[in-house]
Amino acid sequence: MSHTAHIPSHRKPRRSASKLAVRAGVAGGVLSTLAMAGTASASPSAEPVAETTLEMPVLNLDLAAEVSSAVTTAAENTRAAAVEGELTAQEESARTGAAAEAKKAKEDAQQKADAEKKKAQEEADRKAEAERANRSSARATLSTKSSGATSSDGSGASVAAPATGSAAAIVNFARAQVGKAYVMGGTGPSSFDCSGLVQAAYRQAGISLPRMSQAQSSAGTSVSLSALQPGDILYWGSKGSAYHVAIYVGGGKFVGAQNPSTGIVERSLSYDKPTGAVRVL
Numbered sequence: 001m002s003h004t005a006h007i008p009s010h011r012k013p014r015r016s017a018s019k020l021a022v023r024a025g026v027a028g029g030v031l032s033t034l035a036m037a038g039t040a041s042a043s044p045s046a047e048p049v050a051e052t053t054l055e056m057p058v059l060n061l062d063l064a065a066e067v068s069s070a071v072t073t074a075a076e077n078t079r080a081a082a083v084e085g086e087l088t089a090q091e092e093s094a095r096t097g098a099a100a101e102a103k104k105a106k107e108d109a110q111q112k113a114d115a116e117k118k119k120a121q122e123e124a125d126r127k128a129e130a131e132r133a134n135r136s137s138a139r140a141t142l143s144t145k146s147s148g149a150t151s152s153d154g155s156g157a158s159v160a161a162p163a164t165g166s167a168a169a170i171v172n173f174a175r176a177q178v179g180k181a182y183v184m185g186g187t188g189p190s191s192f193d194c195s196g197l198v199q200a201a202y203r204q205a206g207i208s209l210p211r212m213s214q215a216q217s218s219a220g221t222s223v224s225l226s227a228l229q230p231g232d233i234l235y236w237g238s239k240g241s242a243y244h245v246a247i248y249v250g251g252g253k254f255v256g257a258q259n260p261s262t263g264i265v266e267r268s269l270s271y272d273k274p275t276g277a278v279r280v281l
Contacts, residue, residue, distance in 0.1 A: 166205035166207075166281055167205075167229065167230045167281055168230070169204040169205045170201045170202055170204060170205050170281075171201075171231060171247065171249045171250065171255075173201045173204045174201045174247045175249060175266065177197060177200075177255070177257075177264045178255060178265060179263065179264060180192065180263060180264045181260075181263050181264075182257045182258060182259055182260050182262070182264060183260070186257075187199065187200060187211075188200045192257045192264060193257055194213055194244050194245050194246065194256055194257045194258075195211060195212055195213040195216055195245055196211075196257070197246075197247070197255075197257045197264060198213075198216055198245050198246070198247055199211060201247055202280065205231075205281070207281075209280070213235065213243065213244060213245040214240060214241050214242055215240075216233055216235070216242070216245050216278075217235035217237070217238075217239050217240060217241075217242035217245060217276075217278060218239060218240045218278070219278055219280050220279045220280035220281075221278060221279050222239065222276060222277070222278055222279075223277050223278065224277075225269070225273075225274065225276070228248045228277055229248070229250075229279065230248060230250040231279075231280075232247075232248040232277045232278065232280075233245055233246075233247065233278050233279075234246045234247070234248055234254050234256075234274035234276075234277050235274060235275055235276055235277065235278070236272070236274055237275055238275070239275075239276055239278075242275070244256070246274070252268055252269050252270075253266055253267065253268055254267060254269060255267075
């Protein structure tokens with residue numbers, strides 16, 4: 001064969017770069033798989049790797065709308081809370097104002113009541129003073145009339161002329177009850193006890209006395225038995241704790257509801273001398 005003849009070449013044709021890259025990738029994948037299999041087989045407790053399909057989260061296209069709705073709801077809740085807080089504050093303010101007004105109204109009413117009470121008391125004091133002045137005048141007149149017509153009944157008490165005015169009303173009523181029954185607790189009109197008779201007699205002169213003899217013996221001003229005047233209250237026992245009372249009617253005599261046996265009688269002071277006397281008129 002001629003040395004110039006064409007001799008076929010035994011060299012393998014050169015592979016393209018793209019095919020080499022593919023084969024390199026395949027080889028790398030095979031090697032990686034073998035490496036993982038080797039690692040799994042090297043660990044006796046390892047679990048077989050299960051084929052898992054991973055799902056990618058799906059993007060919610062309404063996220064912006066939901067965020068906007070949440071913001072709106074939060075704003076509404078905040079506004080509602082503010083309105084409720086303002087209403088609560090207004091209610092508390094109203095309650096406080098009402099309590100203050102009620103307190104002031106109560107204070108004003110109390111002041112008005114106190115003023116009216118004071119005015120009524122002053123008026124009552126003026127009337128009482130006028131009545132005392134009238135009685136003193138009547139007493140002075142009575143004393144003048146009886147200055148030359150006094151005597152003694154042996155008890156030391158002066159015997160004055162008949163009573164006039166309020167004293168006369170008291171004396172006349174007491175004498176009109178003579179002969180009626182004595183009943184414990186009686187206040188008239190058919191029966192009396194001692195203090196019931198005195199109370200009823202003074203009522204004829206427009207004077208209100210306590211019900212019991214103990215309190216009646218402390219009414220008015222103490223007077224001596226030697227200076228008695230018609231209408232004076234006589235008492236037996238200690239002043240303030242007397243056990244019996246009667247009315248001096250003048251002339252050295254008294255009218256009293258003595259006991260159930262005698263009833264209401266008119267007696268001389270010497271019959272049962274009293275312990276003391278008080279003057280209310």
